[in-house]
Amino acid sequence: MKPAPFEWHAPDSVEAALALKAAHGDDARFLAGGQSLVPAMNFRIAQPAVLVDLNRAPGLGTIAQDAEGALRIGAMARNARIERDATARGSHPILAEALHEVAHPQIRNRGTLGGNLAHADPASEMPAVMLALGARFLLRSLRGAREVPAEEFFLGPLATALGPDEMLAEIRLPPLPPRTGTAFLEVARRRGDYAMMGVAAVVTLDADGRCTHARIACCSAGPTPMAAPLAAAALEGSRLEEADIAGAAALVRQEVDPMGSVHASPAYQRHLAGVVAARALRLAKARAA
Template sequence: MKPAAFKYIAATSLAQALALKSEHGDEAKFLAGGQSLMPTMNFRLARPAILIDINGIGDLAGIRPSAQTTRVGALTRYRALQRDPALARQFPLIGEALPHIAHPQIRNRGTIGGNLSHADPASELPAITLALGARFRVQALERERWIEASDFFVGGLTTDLAPDEMLVEIELPLLLPRTGTCFMEIARRKGDFAIAGVAAVVTLDDQDQCSDIRLTLCGVGETPIDASAAAALLTGQVPGEAAVRDVAAAVQAMIDPGGSVHATPDYQRHVAGVLTERALHLAYQRVRHGQG
């Protein structure tokens, strides 16, 4: 299929792009990598009247580390994230998740900002940013604001972005000392969206007991699921087999998967529980062995 007719404008500056978005609102869409937008346009699920190409705005791309955080421009492509050794050391959770995202051709073009703005609940990065406690900087023509990842995803394919706003930067706080992470997912084929995926971030105290835990899931709800409240059962203890099983059972009880042609809701719930156990155990072992 082919998209409905639209007007194409290649923006040369952020100010121009935001001015066009302010003028046209929901009738306009930003084009970055296009790996999510173009298929929906081809199937005519999206019919923007104006397509604003932002690929020429170089300031929107790049990875900028500092003492306390790392900021990633929204136009940064998956390929750049995957090939940055400093990012891999600081945020191994991202490095572990990236190979699960689609295929190399998609990762060569797709952008982190486009992915997060599309807000597909089966996608990995929304759950990853939620687990890492990220913040998103969004801009309109005459204002700017920060949105916590926990507030950004409000529904299926829906974010807190206003019609005249653009996601321009993602801020990632550095992990605490003695923190281990793990990302796991199960898909029918490599590159497919996950039947279920789990991201775990586990911080230990000097007695190897859990002092802080973040646990998020993708593919099992209308938004990425924050299951950290269920994982809090492990706080103050060494995560033994029985305790981790209790967390997995609590996760299974709190999610409400929609099912698909690839998996029933019950199977998704089962997979989420299995992956929760495995991810928590592996994150814990990585801390113990200094692997991050």
């Protein structure tokens, strides 16, 4: 399990990295934390001819709130740092909650949020969290920059809207309104494994405890992270009573399209979608109050 040979570049600026990617296109892969790419290379499932290592390009690791209150996370911010970052924990506590389920500390010490999202594994927790938070991604290339909403970014298993010359440079998370509760829950075989089913839930209540806005997204639930817009819509206007949550959970079960794995049959995954969605919604509601 040794990687095939490759040409290695470690540019010292984002611009140089973009130039290399533009020059090599699909023959080149960006190397971020390497926690998904390097195993794939060790198995020789991935054999990129060129690696553009982003670890020496400054400016990609910032975590900060912008003037509008949105949280901006540089693509190379390590997951362990995001997990501990006071700003991120304050503005979007679901990040730390979900990151805690991403593999193990040794992996999160190295792995980056940008790398995780660009890898676009539908079993991964963070793409679903991005859908639930309404994230927007800043994609950069020599041609310029564009912002893509999370729901348009994930196109299929390991497939994204990134062009061959583009880099996912920054993740932008809009601020959560007051009385918003979030929760990420999953059922995995073991701590740190990809979930058999995971659900990110975001609910906003008005002063009367009525749900004004909800978002639900699931991982390991289909070819991409799967939003459950019908379930979310059904909750809006409700008081998130048990019957409302049960109704939404039933819709989530219909909205997911699990593919099954060696660990879980699609039927069991679909069942779990309802179970986990209900639990996540209860938790989000409690946190919103």
